[in-house]
Amino acid sequence: MKNIRAKIETRKYVLAFVITVMVFFGALIISNRFSENRIAEIKAVESKISLDILSSETQFALLKESSCKAIDHSTAFSEELSSLAAKLSYMEENLGDSDAAVTNLKKYYSLLQIKDYLLTAQVEQKCGIKPLTIIYFYSNKDGECEDCRKEGYVLTKLREEFPEFRVYSFDYNLDLSAVKTMKSIHGVQNKLPALIISDEPYYGFKTAEDLEKIIPQLKKLRAEHEKAAKAATATSTKK
Numbered sequence: 001m002k003n004i005r006a007k008i009e010t011r012k013y014v015l016a017f018v019i020t021v022m023v024f025f026g027a028l029i030i031s032n033r034f035s036e037n038r039i040a041e042i043k044a045v046e047s048k049i050s051l052d053i054l055s056s057e058t059q060f061a062l063l064k065e066s067s068c069k070a071i072d073h074s075t076a077f078s079e080e081l082s083s084l085a086a087k088l089s090y091m092e093e094n095l096g097d098s099d100a101a102v103t104n105l106k107k108y109y110s111l112l113q114i115k116d117y118l119l120t121a122q123v124e125q126k127c128g129i130k131p132l133t134i135i136y137f138y139s140n141k142d143g144e145c146e147d148c149r150k151e152g153y154v155l156t157k158l159r160e161e162f163p164e165f166r167v168y169s170f171d172y173n174l175d176l177s178a179v180k181t182m183k184s185i186h187g188v189q190n191k192l193p194a195l196i197i198s199d200e201p202y203y204g205f206k207t208a209e210d211l212e213k214i215i216p217q218l219k220k221l222r223a224e225h226e227k228a229a230k231a232a233t234a235t236s237t238k239k
Contacts, residue, residue, distance in 0.1 A: 084109055085156075085169065097140040107176050113168045114178050120166065132217055133166040135196035137188050139173055145192040147205035154208050162221050 088109055091102050117133075124130050136155060138148040155167045170179050172192055182188075186196045191203040197214055212218045 084112070092140070103174075106171060106174060110170055110174060110176055110179050113170070114182065116166075117168055131164055131166050132162070132215060132221075133168065133197075134211075134215075135182070135186065136167055136169045137172045137183065137192060137194040137196075138169065139192050140171065141173060148193045151193040151195075151205055154206070154211070158208060158211065158218070162218065162225070164221060165218070 088102070088105055091099075091105065095102050097103075117135075120131060120133065134155065136151070138152065139145040140148070152169070155169070159165050159167050170182060172183070172188070172190065172194070186199070186201065188194050188196070188201060189203070193203070193205060195202040195206060197211075202214065206214070212222075
């Protein structure tokens with residue numbers, strides 16, 4: 001009887017071991033496939049970002065030589081930067097903020113924003129077109145800026161609501177000379193989140209309501225958008 005029980009116990013352990021090994025390797029295979037799919041998706045995003053950067057740089061060159069009339073009726077203040085920001089956020093979530101590929105793309109994106117910022121200043125001088133802009137400094141370092149993520153959501157929502165609203169976002173700790181120069185020019189202190197509005201620095205978390213008080217033009221834009229939406233609804237109803 002003892003031998004039979006010992007054999008049964010042995011079989012149980014062997015079976016449990018086999019099942020454990022099968023579960024482990026099954027999970028490993030699934031994990032590898034998921035990682036492969038994720039890497040492929042990220043590479044596709046990288047490729048799209050490269051095309052967006054080339055497209056934006058070409059657009060900047062064209063707009064620089066355009067007449068004020070052409071700029072006024074074009075996408076001079078395009079949505080491509082917003083699209084790039086969303087893609088970079090996706091890569092940060094998947095690869096981490098410290099990943100070398102993410103850091104390099106963030107540097108490209110920061111330079112692209114500065115180019116757009118300079119183009120905006122040129123257009124303002126040349127044509128008197130003055131878009132609403134905010135320069136935003138943040139940090140992704142753990143414990144350094146608890147409100148930066150919330151501020152990012154607020155600014156993203158406003159940018160989606162108002163295409164005319166430009167937000168230039170820079171990682172305060174990014175090791176890039178151009179970003180350091182931007183911080184120096186605007187006298188930005190390490191009290192994040194930091195917002196530069198009409199050359200004035202504002203520190204700490206700001207709600208959408210706070211920003212509307214600081215930038216009264218946002219209320220005017222909101223009223224114009226609501227009026228246009230009502231007109232469009234009335235037109236569609238008549239049809």
